[in-house]
Amino acid sequence: MTATLRALEERLDSPSAKGLAHAVSATIRDGVLVAGDRLPPIRAVAAELALSPTTVSAAWALLARSGTVATDGRRGTRVLDHRAGGTVRYRAALDRPSTFEHDLSTGVPDPALLPDLDRALAGLRTAPTTGSYLDDPVLPDLAATLLADWPFEAHEVAVVDGAMDAMDLFVRTQLRFGDRVVVEDPGFPPLVDLLESVGVQLVGVAVDEEGLEPVALEAALGEPVAAVFLQPRAQNPTGVTMSTRRAARIADLLEGRATIVVEDDSAAGLSPSPLVSLGQWRPDQTVHIRSFSKSHGPDLRLAALTAPAPILNAVNGRRQLGQGWSSRLLQQVLLGLLTDDVATAAVQAAARRYAARRAHVVGRLHERGVEVGGTEGINIWVPVQDETAAVVRLASQGIGVAPGTPFRIGPAGEGGHVRVTVGLAQDDASALDALADSLADAAHTGGWNGRAR
Template sequence: MDFHVSLSGRGDLAAQIYRQVRDAILDGRLRQGERLPPTRELARGLDVARNTVAVAYERLMADGFLVGRAGAGTFVCAPARVETGRRAPQGSGVRPRAVWRSIAPLAGRSAPAFDFTVGVPDLRLFPLETWRRLVARELRVRAAGYLPPEGHEGLRTAIARYFGISRSVRAAPDDVIVTQGAQQALDLIGRVMIEPGDCVAVEEPGYPPARRLFRSLGARVVSVPVDAEGVDVTAVPTAARLVYVTPSHQFPLGTPMSLARRTALLAWAARRDALVIEDDYDSEFRFEDRPLEPLQSLDRSGRVVYVGSFSKTLAPMLRLGFLVAPASLQPALRAAKQLTDWHSETTTQAALARFIDEGLLARHVRKATKEYAARRARIAGFLDDRLDLVPSAAGLHLCAKGEVDPAAAPEVAAEDLTTYYAGPAQRGVVLGYGGISLEHIDEGLRRLFAAGDRGRR
């Protein structure tokens, strides 16, 4: 393999080569059994005499770091006394902004026996063979270089048409910006709209990553209570520059925002010259009732940015979402997207455009909805006489209020409702049904409640 050596000055070059190869072996950059460049080749690359490299290699062999094999080359042979592995970086005085002391990446966890994780679709329902065919087709097309930051034109056209029909979103292709999931859409909006110290209103309970994101951008995040009709508009601070809501399927409670609250929120935003982010994260899966129109379709003054995602509908691995923005924000959002990552991955965008245009997304949603409806009904039936189930007509999870402790059953992955509150919290549990099969639901819930009952004794 190619190995980088940096030489300074002209003094004892063999010693410099020796130390750098030795250090690379000690900290794990060069691993046991890896082949080093021949002395002639490395000498030519470093512009030094071949004998200089040979002397360094001989010292490394004498110390047990390298071994020569006749006719094969020179290989790493770390001595048994050396514990390889990257050394901890040296400390420095460089520190992140203070806000990052309280924001950490979400910890990964092993797959539990009974997985009620929220926001996870069933990847077994994802039409992998069809998707592979579409991706392979796009890979055979000659690469077109960089895309515009707003994304693949075919995908933006497909999104505008599909969500115009399925969700009554009013959008032309030029209104759509393709993002790396909904989280990047929120980040772009925040970058464009938030000045340090600006007030941003979020639902309580609500989506923690959105709250943390706005804080990281310097916003003063204020919680606004949610009741049976949705966010309490009268409690939104008058200073709020931005209001983040999930009106179609409130996260995590699941209740839809009433039409009266929707119109009241839009009127408030117009009076206060504020922007509303409508996160429509999983409402494609609808099980009852006719859906209310999204805020974006009711908006007549350009106060709403509509955010959608394919992570729940199809698969998180695609990392594709989008936003639909008023014309006044589009140039800034495109610029922010370009500065962030230029544009989302090309092949996946093109494949998804065909997936939508060929009617495969609509077919997948219909199929998945039938499967999820059975799981949802099973969970609701189990919880009916145990907890206070929050009414919900769509989505990939159910919420129930009452005395339950998800942490008491380590083999069951379920979300504690209290984790979605920034202040005083309501006890309860949030149960996703995308990651658990129908036949495992009863046993998983039985273990969850049995563990809680043991903990209360």
């Protein structure tokens, strides 16, 4: 038996794919295997460790999804440099040239529609006093303002550095290698990158016009699921908002299970729809995240988080080992914006203009035979005949869009989609018509294999 096989045998605590994956991870952590080393062949591992080749292959697949190893056909499976990290989907979706005349690929809000910071900054006479590094990490007045408008009863709120920071803290403290996790399909590429980086098993569940598709979700819950990640309003990329009926159905499916729901409400402040949260039915199973990036500015880097007490305690404990707290100075700016009538009116006006831009483009696309689902948000999910051809055609016209493939968990099927941040479009009716016509032409564009263009 080779030294690698012996090391795996010593660390194998369960004769399963997850157990073997854990053994490989432990072997790497202990320095027995290093970046560039090749794992023994599947059949050799199976024979020496009394496992089936199928189990070993499944373990290798788990490790590959987490970015721990890479398989290269007959050349075998090698250990990757785990320090390199990965944002594969995120880069594929958003890594675009910055030379577009109209870059609608980014998913960010229109800077012209963000509330003016002058009044909030003018109110900052002094920075909040920090007497100790163990002071309350959330300004009491901000906590009270947030909880007064929370979608269900909560007694404590954390303020973190944006929605992705909140999800990262949950993932790092609550999920383990091999856990099954449900995500929306299509969903948010950075979240998928984050989950794959810790080696969970992703289960994509389709999104229809009311939210997560309940039959597919019920099937996914046939085996233990550690967490379900969803966006309750203006889902990115589809623009779908979860209905009360769908939320109640999902709550029923979760009864008696240990599954945690993680809600990312990135549309807070900009959505005309009342927020429907699973916390209204399952408060002890709901982590709710409210981001202020789209409504008040991405560079504030602030989001609010509530969770069941054990999870919130773990999140706060983990933060104490790192940044400790989110800037109380920025918290004071956010508090000023949330409690200022002028800033509130600006956010409401922005919501109306985003809705008008979306409605105009979607309506024009409908006239051109292109049906776009969803009801709100700054993005639209446009079906196309050929995804690559559509992206290339639009790029040739100075219009940047995000290809749909990085947003998909399962197969995209025929054609594909592009995500268009229509919230960045101009308000002028003729300009919106021209954009919609360009999108419609691109949607009907075939590939480069002789199909009609």
